[in-house]
Amino acid sequence: MSALLEVDKVEAGYGDVQVLWGADMTVAKGETVLLMGVNGAGKTTLLRSLVGLQPCRGGAICLNGKDISALKPDARIRRGMAYMSELGVFPTLSIAENLRLGAYALSGSQASQRADQMYQMFPDLAKKRRAAAASLSGGQRKMLGLAKTLMSGADLILLDEPSSGLAPVFVSQVIETLKEVIGTGTSLLIAEQNIAFLALADRGYLMDHGRMEVSGTRAELEGSDAVRKAYFGVSAEG
Amino acid sequence: MTALLEYAIVGGLLYGIFFGLVAVGLNLIFGVMRIINLAHGEFVVLGGFGAYWLTSAFGLNPLWGVPLAALGAVVIGFPLYYAIVPRLQRSRDPEMLSFILFFGLAQVIEALVTLGFGPDQRTLPSDALGSGSPSVFGQAFPESWWWAAGISVVAIVGLWLYLTRTRLGFATRAIMANRDEALATGISVDRVSSIAFIIGLALAGAAGVFVPYLQGSVAPGIGNDLTTTSFAILIIGSLGNPIGTLLGGLVFGVGSMLMQTFYASWSNLVPYVLLVAIVLIRPQGLFGKSVRHA
Numbered sequence: 001m002s003a004l005l006e007v008d009k010v011e012a013g014y015g016d017v018q019v020l021w022g023a024d025m026t027v028a029k030g031e032t033v034l035l036m037g038v039n040g041a042g043k044t045t046l047l048r049s050l051v052g053l054q055p056c057r058g059g060a061i062c063l064n065g066k067d068i069s070a071l072k073p074d075a076r077i078r079r080g081m082a083y084m085s086e087l088g089v090f091p092t093l094s095i096a097e098n099l100r101l102g103a104y105a106l107s108g109s110q111a112s113q114r115a116d117q118m119y120q121m122f123p124d125l126a127k128k129r130r131a132a133a134a135s136l137s138g139g140q141r142k143m144l145g146l147a148k149t150l151m152s153g154a155d156l157i158l159l160d161e162p163s164s165g166l167a168p169v170f171v172s173q174v175i176e177t178l179k180e181v182i183g184t185g186t187s188l189l190i191a192e193q194n195i196a197f198l199a200l201a202d203r204g205y206l207m208d209h210g211r212m213e214v215s216g217t218r219a220e221l222e223g224s225d226a227v228r229k230a231y232f233g234v235s236a237e238g
Numbered sequence: 239m240t241a242l243l244e245y246a247i248v249g250g251l252l253y254g255i256f257f258g259l260v261a262v263g264l265n266l267i268f269g270v271m272r273i274i275n276l277a278h279g280e281f282v283v284l285g286g287f288g289a290y291w292l293t294s295a296f297g298l299n300p301l302w303g304v305p306l307a308a309l310g311a312v313v314i315g316f317p318l319y320y321a322i323v324p325r326l327q328r329s330r331d332p333e334m335l336s337f338i339l340f341f342g343l344a345q346v347i348e349a350l351v352t353l354g355f356g357p358d359q360r361t362l363p364s365d366a367l368g369s370g371s372p373s374v375f376g377q378a379f380p381e382s383w384w385w386a387a388g389i390s391v392v393a394i395v396g397l398w399l400y401l402t403r404t405r406l407g408f409a410t411r412a413i414m415a416n417r418d419e420a421l422a423t424g425i426s427v428d429r430v431s432s433i434a435f436i437i438g439l440a441l442a443g444a445a446g447v448f449v450p451y452l453q454g455s456v457a458p459g460i461g462n463d464l465t466t467t468s469f470a471i472l473i474i475g476s477l478g479n480p481i482g483t484l485l486g487g488l489v490f491g492v493g494s495m496l497m498q499t500f501y502a503s504w505s506n507l508v509p510y511v512l513l514v515a516i517v518l519i520r521p522q523g524l525f526g527k528s529v530r531h532a
Contacts, residue, residue, distance in 0.1 A: 053421055077424030085422050090415040092478075097408045104409065104424045152424065 003062075004029045004156050004187050005050070010059035012049045019045040021210040022059065027156060027189050032182050032200055035191040036221075037207035038230060043191035044086070046207070047158050050189075051083040052076045063156070078105050082154035086161050088145025091134035095125050098133055098144055102151030111151065118147040121180065139170035146177060156187045163194045175200060195231050198222065206230060241376070246499040247492060248377040252387045254491020256452050258484035259390035260445040261468035261475075262397060263438035269414040269478040270434040271323060272333065276340040279464030280347035281439050284310065285446020286456030287351055290360045300362050300447055304389065307443025315436035323435070324428060344461060351458040359455035367451070386448035390484075393441055397480045400437075410434050414478045470509035474516050476526025485525050 005027040012020040019042045027033045035043050048054035050061055052073035061069045068076050077083070082102075089098050099118055103111040119126035122143050128136070133144055142162060149157055162178070163171045171194060178200055182188060190197055198204060204221045206214040214226045221227050264278040275281075288310060289303030322339060326332045368381030401407040409430045412420045420427050449464075450456045467490070475486025490509055497505035516524065 051422060053418060072426075073421045074424050074426045082424070083422050085419060087416065087419055090412045090419060092415045093408060093411055097411075100405060101408050101412055101420075101423050101425065104405070108405070148423070 002029060003027070004031075004064060005189065006060075006062040007046075007050065008060045008062070010046065010049055010061060011057045012045055012054050013057065014045075014054075018057070019210050020049065023207070023210065024212055025205055025215070027187050029155070030185050030187055031202045032188040032190070034197055034201035034204035034221075035189060035207060036193070036195070036198070036204055036227065036230070037191075037213075038193065041207040042210040043207055044160055045210075047083065047160050047189070047191055050076075050158060051081060074104075077152065077154070080155040081158065082149045082152045082156070083158045084145050084149040084160060084162065086164050089133040089141055089148060092132060094130050094132055095136075095144055096129040098148050099125075099151050102148035103153075105152065114151050114153060118151060121150075121177070122147050138165050139167070139173065142166060142170065142174060143177070146174070146181075150181065150186075154186070156189065157181070159188065159190045159192075161191060161193065163192060163197070171196065195227075242499055243496075244375050245377045246495040248374050249379060249383075250492030250495030251488060252379060252383045252491070253452060253495055254488035255387040255390045255484065256383075256445070256448060256487070257467065257471055257491055258475075258487025259386075259393055259441060260464060261471035261487060262394055262480050262483045263441035263445075264465070264468045265472040265475070265477060265480065265483045266397070266410075266434055266441070267438035268472070270410055270431050271327075272417075273323070273326065273336040274333075274340070274469070275438070276337060276465055277344035277347055277461070278438075278442055278468055279461030279466075280344045280351075281311075281442035282446040282449060282464045283351060283456060283458060283461045284347065285443030286449040287355055287360070287446075287458075288443065289447040290355070290362060290450065290456065293362055293366065300366050300450075301385070301389075303447035304444045307447065308440040310443055311436045311440035315439045316432060319432040319435045320428075323431065344465070348458050348461055355458070357458060359457040360450065361455045362450040364451075380451070382448065382451035386452055389444070389448070393444060394480050394484045397437065397441070401480065406430060406433060411478070467509050470513040472523075474512050474524055476523030479525065482523055482525040486523070489524065 003026045007023060007025045009022040009024060010020055011018065011022060023046055035046065037043050045054055049056050052071060056069055060067055063079055063081060068079060099115045100111055103114050124140055125144055125147060133141060136144060162174050166174065175196065178188065182200065198218055198221060201218050203217050205212045206227055214224055216224065260282055264275055267273060267275045285303060285307045288306050289300040292298040292302050292306060293300050326336050326339065329335050367385045370381050371378035372381065372384055401411055409420065409425045412423065412425060413427055413430060417427060471486040471490050472483050474489050476482030490512060493508045493512060494505055497508050
């Protein structure tokens with residue numbers, strides 16, 4: 001598989017605090033990659049750097065073989081990337097308006113076609129098109145965030161903690177929806193603390209202190225001592 | 239007594255609708271850029287002098303000042319936005335820096351207007367917008383007041399339609415809601431903000447055309463008062479919503495007219511008393527909703 005996203009020794013931080021210390025990773029076309037790590041490991045900062053919300057202090061980010069490190073977020077997104085932040089939606093805007101903005105670069109007719117597909121995929125949203133996103137429950141808001149992110153039809157979707165703040169029943173719903181998305185051939189990079197998302201992934205990375213500590217296939221990570229230690233505080237030896 | 243009350247209420251509604259237009263540009267610019275444009279009143283004054291110039295130099299109807307304000311906003315607004323705003327937003331304390339910067343800009347505009355037109359008050363021909371006095375409930379007001387109110391309603395409703403019916407309008411409201419999320423969604427935030435900035439200035443300039451009628455005259459030094467009154471109105475209404483600003487203008491207009499009619503010497507206090515009361519009792523504004531965040 002050829003690389004859709006290549007991240008090469010990316011460094012980033014806030015003020016005097018450096019968070020990413022030369023992070024490397026790749027996502028191939030059609031692949032689902034899980035970015036694991038505890039709170040503060042640098043997952044969100046890495047995703048924000050990839051989409052251009054956080055300036056890189058070093059390294060390079062290539063999408064489809066082209067260096068996008070110097071581009072603004074809107075230019076990166078036009079090149080086939082979409083990003084769902086932890087907030088994910090505009091609370092004061094309606095569901096329909098949120099979806100329209102998810103396809104910001106598309107024409108009105110293309111956007112309404114995509115919106116119809118989203119309403120089929122997320123029937124709960126279809127019933128409340130004119131309702132403000134703020135009126136939705138946490139689970140519905142995540143679904144709207146996901147639908148908004150899918151609106152652009154991007155090749156690569158970056159998801160920041162899609163399970164955050166959700167009850168377990170909604171987490172399973174998110175996972176089921178993501179399975180559908182994966183079925184369409186879209187590449188996913190999911191930053192998650194919840195180990196349940198590993199079941200979706202082809203490969204994964206474990207981040208620690210702004211570096212990639214471990215990388216491997218799903219099977220390798222499931223058997224990894226480092227992952228076990230990071231998530232459960234114990235290794236295989238006890 | 240009843241006639242006086244009716245006079246104050248009808249006049250207050252017309253005056254208030256007009257002040258909705260005066261304030262709505264400040265609301266838009268604050269909502270999108272989180273910048274208090276302290277030069278807002280000076281842009282209103284510029285609109286007033288633009289209309290005066292068209293009338294005195296070319297004998298044109300002052301209403302031509304409205305499209306002139308839109309044109310002027312594009313010519314001044316684009317370079318001004320790109321010279322100031324991106325730099326402000328990169329700074330460590332954009333709010334504080336914007337106060338100082340736009341305060342300076344206000345002084346510059348006032349000085350330039352004084353240089354160009356002199357420090358005196360200027361008026362527009364009283365019959366230029368019609369010499370009749372249409373009346374409602376038996377209360378007659380000059381045609382210019384009806385023109386001011388009519389154009390204000392059209393402009394504010396036009397802005398509301400832009401914000402609620404167009405993709406750029408959705409994007410503008412998205413930036414108001416959360417700038418970072420707007421960037422992350424792929425919205426070209428600078429482009430959308432610059433358009434909002436220009437619309438804000440154009441609305442201020444268009445309001446300025448009617449200042450000589452509603453306030454009696456226009457002078458280079460009245461910008462500060464207009465900025466403060468606009469600020470009070472947008473707090474009374476609600477931030478981010480133009481219809482809220484219109485309603486804020488109505489509360490201010492009727493309040494002012496009632497005070498002017500019955501306790502004239504206290505009337506200048508109206509916007510500030512309302513401002514303090516609203517901030518203490520209902521900080522989201524009379525017509526604002528508090529928003530639940532994630």
